[in-house]
Amino acid sequence: MNVQAPKPHLVKGRETAPREKLVVVGNGMSACRAVEEVLKRDADRFQVTIIGAEPRVNYNRIMLSPVLAGEKSFEEIVINDHAWYQSNDITLHTGDSVVKIDRTTKVVLCASGKVISYDRLLLATGSNPFIIPVPGNKMPGVVTFRDIEDVNVMLRTAESATNAVVIGGGLLGLEAAHGLSLRGMNVTVVHLMSTLMERQLDPAAGYLLKCELERRGVAVLVDAVTEEIVGDSKVQGVRLKDGRILPADIVVMAVGIRPNTDLAKDSGLAVNRGVQVDDHMVTSDPAIVAVGECVEHRGQCYGLVAPLWDMCIAAAGYLTAKKGDGYQGSVTSTKLKVSGIDVFSAGQFSGEEGTEDIVLRDASRGIYKRVVLKDDKVIGAVLFGDTNDGPWYFQLMKSGEDVGPVRNFLIFGQAYAQGGSAADPTAAVAALSDEAEICGCNGVCKGTIVAAITEHGLTTLDDVRARTKASSSCGSCTGQVEKLLALTAGDAYSGERTQKTLCKCTDFTHDDVRRLIVEKGLQSIEGTMQELHWKTPDGCSSCRPALNYYLLCAWPGKYRDDMQSRFINERAHANIQKDGTYSVVPRMWGGLTSAKELRAIADVVDKFEIPTVKVTGGQRIDLLGVKKDQLPAVWADLNAAGMVSGHAYAKALRTVKTCVGSEWCRFGTQDSTGLGVKLERATWGSYMPHKFKMAVSGCPRNCAEATIKDVGVVCVDSGYEIHVGGNGGIKLRSTEFLCKVETEEEVLEYTSAFIQFYREDARYLERTAPWIERIGLEKVKSRVVDDPEGRKILAERFYLSQKHFQKDPWAERGWGGKESKEFNPLLRISGLTAEKEQAYG
Amino acid sequence: MGDQDWTDVGNINEVPRLGARTVKTPRGDVALFRTADDEIFALRDRCPHKSGPLSQGIVHGRSVTCPLHNWVISLESGEAMGADKGCTPKIPVRVENGRISIKYQPMSLQAAE
Numbered sequence: 001m002n003v004q005a006p007k008p009h010l011v012k013g014r015e016t017a018p019r020e021k022l023v024v025v026g027n028g029m030s031a032c033r034a035v036e037e038v039l040k041r042d043a044d045r046f047q048v049t050i051i052g053a054e055p056r057v058n059y060n061r062i063m064l065s066p067v068l069a070g071e072k073s074f075e076e077i078v079i080n081d082h083a084w085y086q087s088n089d090i091t092l093h094t095g096d097s098v099v100k101i102d103r104t105t106k107v108v109l110c111a112s113g114k115v116i117s118y119d120r121l122l123l124a125t126g127s128n129p130f131i132i133p134v135p136g137n138k139m140p141g142v143v144t145f146r147d148i149e150d151v152n153v154m155l156r157t158a159e160s161a162t163n164a165v166v167i168g169g170g171l172l173g174l175e176a177a178h179g180l181s182l183r184g185m186n187v188t189v190v191h192l193m194s195t196l197m198e199r200q201l202d203p204a205a206g207y208l209l210k211c212e213l214e215r216r217g218v219a220v221l222v223d224a225v226t227e228e229i230v231g232d233s234k235v236q237g238v239r240l241k242d243g244r245i246l247p248a249d250i251v252v253m254a255v256g257i258r259p260n261t262d263l264a265k266d267s268g269l270a271v272n273r274g275v276q277v278d279d280h281m282v283t284s285d286p287a288i289v290a291v292g293e294c295v296e297h298r299g300q301c302y303g304l305v306a307p308l309w310d311m312c313i314a315a316a317g318y319l320t321a322k323k324g325d326g327y328q329g330s331v332t333s334t335k336l337k338v339s340g341i342d343v344f345s346a347g348q349f350s351g352e353e354g355t356e357d358i359v360l361r362d363a364s365r366g367i368y369k370r371v372v373l374k375d376d377k378v379i380g381a382v383l384f385g386d387t388n389d390g391p392w393y394f395q396l397m398k399s400g401e402d403v404g405p406v407r408n409f410l411i412f413g414q415a416y417a418q419g420g421s422a423a424d425p426t427a428a429v430a431a432l433s434d435e436a437e438i439c440g441c442n443g444v445c446k447g448t449i450v451a452a453i454t455e456h457g458l459t460t461l462d463d464v465r466a467r468t469k470a471s472s473s474c475g476s477c478t479g480q481v482e483k484l485l486a487l488t489a490g491d492a493y494s495g496e497r498t499q500k501t502l503c504k505c506t507d508f509t510h511d512d513v514r515r516l517i518v519e520k521g522l523q524s525i526e527g528t529m530q531e532l533h534w535k536t537p538d539g540c541s542s543c544r545p546a547l548n549y550y551l552l553c554a555w556p557g558k559y560r561d562d563m564q565s566r567f568i569n570e571r572a573h574a575n576i577q578k579d580g581t582y583s584v585v586p587r588m589w590g591g592l593t594s595a596k597e598l599r600a601i602a603d604v605v606d607k608f609e610i611p612t613v614k615v616t617g618g619q620r621i622d623l624l625g626v627k628k629d630q631l632p633a634v635w636a637d638l639n640a641a642g643m644v645s646g647h648a649y650a651k652a653l654r655t656v657k658t659c660v661g662s663e664w665c666r667f668g669t670q671d672s673t674g675l676g677v678k679l680e681r682a683t684w685g686s687y688m689p690h691k692f693k694m695a696v697s698g699c700p701r702n703c704a705e706a707t708i709k710d711v712g713v714v715c716v717d718s719g720y721e722i723h724v725g726g727n728g729g730i731k732l733r734s735t736e737f738l739c740k741v742e743t744e745e746e747v748l749e750y751t752s753a754f755i756q757f758y759r760e761d762a763r764y765l766e767r768t769a770p771w772i773e774r775i776g777l778e779k780v781k782s783r784v785v786d787d788p789e790g791r792k793i794l795a796e797r798f799y800l801s802q803k804h805f806q807k808d809p810w811a812e813r814g815w816g817g818k819e820s821k822e823f824n825p826l827l828r829i830s831g832l833t834a835e836k837e838q839a840y841g
Numbered sequence: 842m843g844d845q846d847w848t849d850v851g852n853i854n855e856v857p858r859l860g861a862r863t864v865k866t867p868r869g870d871v872a873l874f875r876t877a878d879d880e881i882f883a884l885r886d887r888c889p890h891k892s893g894p895l896s897q898g899i900v901h902g903r904s905v906t907c908p909l910h911n912w913v914i915s916l917e918s919g920e921a922m923g924a925d926k927g928c929t930p931k932i933p934v935r936v937e938n939g940r941i942s943i944k945y946q947p948m949s950l951q952a953a954e
Binding site for chain 1: 864
């Protein structure tokens with residue numbers, strides 16, 4: 001347990017009067033935020049003691065879903081670590097709970113027997129998950145989704161068991177379902193009502209959400225009444241009222257929360273649904289304030305984060321005798337990512353008398369927007385799929401502005417309605433008022449962010465996050481915060497956005513995407529698109545191949561190559577030609593061949609009536625005009641003669657071109673042919689950002705043209721010069737000299753390290769020449785030449801990756817092999833009429 | 842239009858999601874595309890640009906990118922999208938009980954029957 005012994009009070013500046021004792025019951029998000037607000041106003045006023053029932057420091061409960069989904073670790077969701085408690089001189093008792101408050105003597109009694117006296121008491125006991133009263137609800141295997149222990153139970157179960165049932169189709173239930181599904185369980189959501197998240201969404205949006213979840217493999221049962229949880233000693237299933245039994249190894253109850261008021265009630269405080277408080281969060285006892293999910297303010301209880309922050313501000317004002325206007329209640333809006341799906345709702349949308357609806361649907365993009373008006377004022381909004389204008393509608397709703405003048409354009413969003421001819425997202429953010437809320441999680445409005453940027457000269461997203469907390473929780477407002485940075489800081493903005501985005505499907509750049517794939521542990525194209533807010537359902541022909549490569553490079557052996565995201569040449573392992581036929585190039589190691597190979601090639605040419613045979617620039621033989629359905633048979637014959645795919649079609653090592661070197665040539669200084677073969681044997685099969693060519697010349701006469709290759713080795717008497725970044729294509733570029741080494745082993749190690757650095761750093765479809773021009777040769781040298789340790793690590797990573805990729809695709813996909821249907825038509829229809837040659841259309 | 846006009850060509854599962862298969866007919870190849878949402882579209886397997894085999898392209902949303910010069914063709918209309926102009930003939934297609942059938946006779950022939 002992390003119990004700390006109470007420390008002697010450290011005197012900071014104040015020598016005289018001992019500080020007042022502030023005791024905080026609860027160690028959750030509201031409790032700690034309230035303490036932060038108090039410290040912000042008067043750091044020396046109180047000696048603070050926090051008592052929390054969970055055996056750990058304060059963490060972000062909202063982020064339990066990403067922990068369950070495997071996207072974050074517990075450490076990453078900690079808000080206040082031990083250092084925070086220590087540096088603020090706060091005594092923390094974890095794993096202990098307060099069982100009684102004696103208000104006359106002003107002491108609290110803990111379960112551990114501790115007695116702690118207070119001058120002021122802050123209650124932040126939060127809420128308890130509601131457990132539906134059905135038989136079996138206490139059986140092992142029934143969990144809630146409230147704290148990290150619940151998550152740990154779910155994770156343990158997911159390791160060995162298959163079926164999960166989540167009772168409750170609200171936000172929490174759907175997050176649990178999504179997480180368990182990502183963990184490989186078969187998940188069924190059982191929801192009592194006919195619409196998912198019926199308190200936040202109207203039926204249309206609820207339906208879209210249901211469809212989207214089902215598309216992702218989560219079963220959703222609506223209008224489903226749970227009657228019993230069945231099982232002998234542990235959960236085996238859930239029986240519904242209609243008699244169906246759903247098999248379950250774990251049942252997650254996520255039907256709602258109830259304010260935790262037991263302690264307040266027992267202590268004689270005024271309690272209704274929650275602990276009753278006034279506008280300054282003061283309970284019926286003036287020495288005791290309460291904040292968070294346990295309170296009831298003006299008849300309202302809140303379960304969302306934003307209102308809690310406002311309560312903490314009001315409470316801190318009261319405690320430090322700096323009373324402001326107090327808490328005025330919250331009009332809440334919900335901007336959520338439900339399982340990666342953007343959803344926004346605010347206000348009313350039940351369609352009562354006198355209300356009007358404006359609706360926009362774009363089924364193919366999965367977008368639904370509905371704004372509810374009454375007397376030309378916005379009273380509610382539901383957005384699904386595109387939630388960018390949520391804050392604007394919310395702002396219009398709170399201000400009660402007359403939207404009559406813009407109502408024709410209202411549904412198209414702020415930028416459009418306010419005169420922009422196109423929906424420019426930057427203009428939309430610029431047009432927001434200072435009070436408009438940007439970060440819903442932390443209740444940060446535009447004015448606060450802009451002020452922070454100006455006052456503190458902030459230039460990066462991380463600066464803004466650190467200073468204002470905006471965008472630091474769920475991250476769904478990141479785009480807006482970046483636009484504010486760009487607008488406010490202008491040229492000073494360090495600007496992720498000065499780089500081009502990967503493609504039109506995303507706001508992220510190539511580099512962002514690569515970094516986030518590794519940081520967030522994203523291991524699928526779909527997951528990456530979801531997590532990074534892709535704007536199209538399944539990307540485009542630009543981003544899919546790029547993502548496939550990035551994932552392949554980041555997770556060798558783990559990531560399952562997605563054939564449908566590869567360009568046809570890499571899918572068919574041959575080069576498509578203008579007439580739809582293919583060319584086939586067998587590998588000839590270092591440009592060497594033999595009579596046996598040439599005979600086999602000749603036989604293949606005869607057998608399949610291949611029309612053109614040509615020698616390539618890379619010292620290989622190209623067979624042109626092969627029909628797609630012939631490919632597996634052609635490969636089988638070439639394989640039989642010992643030849644493998646030459647990868648002439650791939651973003652991968654193409655060829656290692658060589659001259660004959662010291663074995664034959666009177667000028668040759670080293671065995672350039674032999675080294676070329678070794679290099680090719682070591683590097684073939686490795687997928688790269690773009691095609692990759694190498695050459696080894698036996699002397700500086702450079703007959704292998706090594707100085708226009710991605711890697712060119714030029715042999716000299718005393719060893720080997722390694723040159724990099726050459727290109728003989730559209731833009732001729734000579735290599736730059738990387739370094740000189742003495743042995744063939746070193747050539748192999750340096751080349752492997754260089755390739756791996758290129759694989760990990762360059763953008764998809766960036767050859768080494770523009771890559772080196774972009775990052776500078778010095779950068780390459782610092783990684784590959786000057787840092788022997790780093791070079792070895794890079795080379796090791798390359799060898800490891802090669803273990804997974806050095807498989808001949810021709811052998812794998814030849815006759816009867818993997819995905820053979822790629823090469824065959826679904827059906828051949830023949831003998832219809834005599835008009836055989838007449839084409840369609 | 843009777844059922845005899847429709848030809849069963851296979852099961853929807855034989856066409857990969859976000860991929861395509863071809864049907865060879867005496868009147869040229871037909872490309873069958875399957876979207877992420879399991880919708881099936883059929884077009885003549887020729888790009889309006891330079892006759893590239895659309896069936897070999899990358900399928901995304903309800904469109905396909907031609908493998909030869911990256912024209913993007915709408916699967917719904919057969920029209921080239923963006924700045925490009927051109928159209929590929931659509932082939933009538935339907936899916937019933939997981940079976941795909943196409944109507945591969947041109948309209949003109951039908952009228953003559």
